[in-house]
Amino acid sequence: MDKLQSLRGMVDLLPEQMPLWQLIEATFRSQFERAALREIRTPLLEVTELFARGIGEATDVVGKEMYTFQDRGERSCTLRPEGTASVVRAALQHGLLSQGPQRLWYTGPMFRYERPQAGRQRQFHQVGIECLGFADPRSDAEAIAIAWDLLSELGVGGLALELNSLGDPADRAAYRTALVAWLEERRELLDAESRERISTNPLRILDSKNPDTQAVLAEAPLLIDSLSDASRERFEAVRRCLEALEIPYQLSPRLVRGLDYYTHTAFEITSSQLGAQGTVCGGGRYDGLIEQLGGAPTAAIGWAIGLERLVLLCAQRDAAGGALPTVPVPDVYVVSRGEQAERQALVLSRQLRQAGQMVELDLTGSAFGKQLKRADRCGAPWAVVIGEGEAEQGVVLLKDLRRSADSPEEERLRPVELLRRLGDPSI
RNA sequence: GCGGGCGUCGCCAAGUGGUUAAGGCAGCGGCUUGUGGUGCCGCCAUCCGGGGGUUCGAAUCCCCUCGCUCGCCCCA
Structure with a gap:
């Protein structure tokens, strides 16, 4: 690789x-x-x-x-x-x-x-x-x-x-001495690794995962008793x-x-x-x-x-x-096509963001169908569409992406109205 | 440092010796130059982690290596 x-x-x-x-x-x-x-x-x-x-x-x-x-x-x-x-x-x-x-x-x-x-x-x-x-x-x-x-x-x-x-530290030293003495007497019963540890780190032997060693340790003096x-x-x-x-x-x-x-x-x-x-x-x-x-x-x-x-x-x-938190989804997906419209969409996106909206701006320049498809897939409730016609009239098209197919809801608005509408949680 | 399992496209995944490596998801493009959820068509691995070997022939067998993963140890 x-x-x-x-x-x-x-x-x-x-x-x-x-x-x-x-x-x-x-x-x-x-x-x-x-x-x-x-x-x-x-x-x-x-x-x-x-x-x-x-x-x-x-x-x-x-x-x-x-x-x-x-x-x-x-x-x-x-x-x-x-x-x-x-x-x-x-x-x-x-x-x-x-x-x-x-x-x-x-x-x-x-x-x-x-x-x-x-x-x-x-x-x-x-x-x-x-x-x-x-x-x-x-x-x-x-x-x-x-x-x-x-x-x-x-x-x-x-x-x-x-x-x-x-x-x-004094308690521990006392315990260590007692434990080492106790372990030395039973050295033969311990696993190899624990035997090594008698001199290096005897307290750690108490944590041994070896079942035989654990059985031996059941009788070992406890630190608590040396306190x-x-x-x-x-x-x-x-x-x-x-x-x-x-x-x-x-x-x-x-x-x-x-x-x-x-x-x-x-x-x-x-x-x-x-x-x-x-x-x-x-x-x-x-x-x-x-x-x-x-x-x-x-x-x-x-x-x-x-x-x-x-x-x-x-x-x-x-x-x-079943409730894993998920990645946040945009409030608005902005679709545009045509040089003037694309520039307006850029400006509008910024304004919406400044007004507190989460906005995803489509920068692909692909066909409206493609852009709307992406708008739909990203999960945003609203799409704003700006085409050449809208750009010339100074309006934008607001589409409700959550409507069912038979009652497509769309509305032409001036950008200021759009800002007010999307900023209002009651819509 | 030591064991076990695994390694095919971004993700899931078929294929286990025979000419061009299924399929699904995602992605991209298209389906009367501007309108979405379905649908249809096309594109998307000359390559199966890498290297070497066996063989007429390998993703499929062997070896080495790298990586991932689980466990030991240790710790959060």
């Missing part, structure tokens, strides 16, 4: 798909506005070090999934694989946090060099929020509620909120808030997020309707990240939703209900 085509995992969004995307975008904008979040936009390209330091050198994302290259100034640059590190960087760089806590949201493309599959591409889109400078357990619940309500408002079904607490009293109380406070909000959740003691910066509350919202990549929203608290990136110690919580996955869910919902 020597035809030019997009890079692997980079997909085009075609006009037909855009109405659904726009509906989703409008929905989250409105949702965020009502929650007093403010939008922030950051560059797609950042210095590599931002992600190495923020997300963690040992993570899969940093270790093997980033688009990293040298720019012409010999700087190591990386296409952002997620939004949180960039938002924190921007907040620090511009001193946003010195103005108090910040509730921020963002959306845009992210890049991860992975093997594409259902619900996963190399360039994909996320929408997310980052609440910087909020430590109260209520902020965890508030953030989760915003995600939950957004998904509910979009009507996606089959959702489940999975919740866990990772504790603070300090303070961490445990904090987690319980978050749970009480969710209960007050009547947001159902299930505890997932095995839930370990893949980015190093998470602390305390970690959660995922999954859908049974997504195939293998079932997570539509993931997030949690990252109380250490801001300090890690050079700021003062600052508590924070955030999440991200994968838009391709959300679109998939909404499309399923709509396919079932």
